[in-house]
Amino acid sequence: MGLAAGVLVSLVVGTPAASAEDIPDKAAEPATYEVAINVPDVDGVKALIFASSQLITLENTPPDSANGLQRRIESDVDSFRAVMRSNGYYDPDIRSSLEGDAPPYKVDISIAPGPRYTLAEFDIVFLGGLPDDSARV
Numbered sequence: 001m002g003l004a005a006g007v008l009v010s011l012v013v014g015t016p017a018a019s020a021e022d023i024p025d026k027a028a029e030p031a032t033y034e035v036a037i038n039v040p041d042v043d044g045v046k047a048l049i050f051a052s053s054q055l056i057t058l059e060n061t062p063p064d065s066a067n068g069l070q071r072r073i074e075s076d077v078d079s080f081r082a083v084m085r086s087n088g089y090y091d092p093d094i095r096s097s098l099e100g101d102a103p104p105y106k107v108d109i110s111i112a113p114g115p116r117y118t119l120a121e122f123d124i125v126f127l128g129g130l131p132d133d134s135a136r137v
Helices: 003-014 045-052 066-086
Strands: 033-038 093-099 105-112
Touching: 045 066, 066 093, 066 105
Parallel strands: 033 105
Antiparallel strands: 093 105
């Protein structure tokens, strides 16, 4: 018997199977939460933030654990950054916190948009000359 097979056998043989008494009766309590998202209503981004939030959309379907809730918060922060970027806010300050030792947890997210970047002027340059009229629609 090779070394790997010997280790595997000792792991399987050396570990007793869990009995029904070893498995807890109580199922894990869902990570219910209350969420507050604080964002100024500039250029309509507040409605977009709320519409893109999994924390709000799935509030009645809580994750199974606080870790799952933390992943939901991180996903929302990423979505909020994308919403802000798509509206010209490339440097928002987004802060989140998860408070509490047991459900219901308190989730707080604050968004400070920062300056809005706008495109003042642009030029279109065709390399190799202008396209012919057949390309026009």
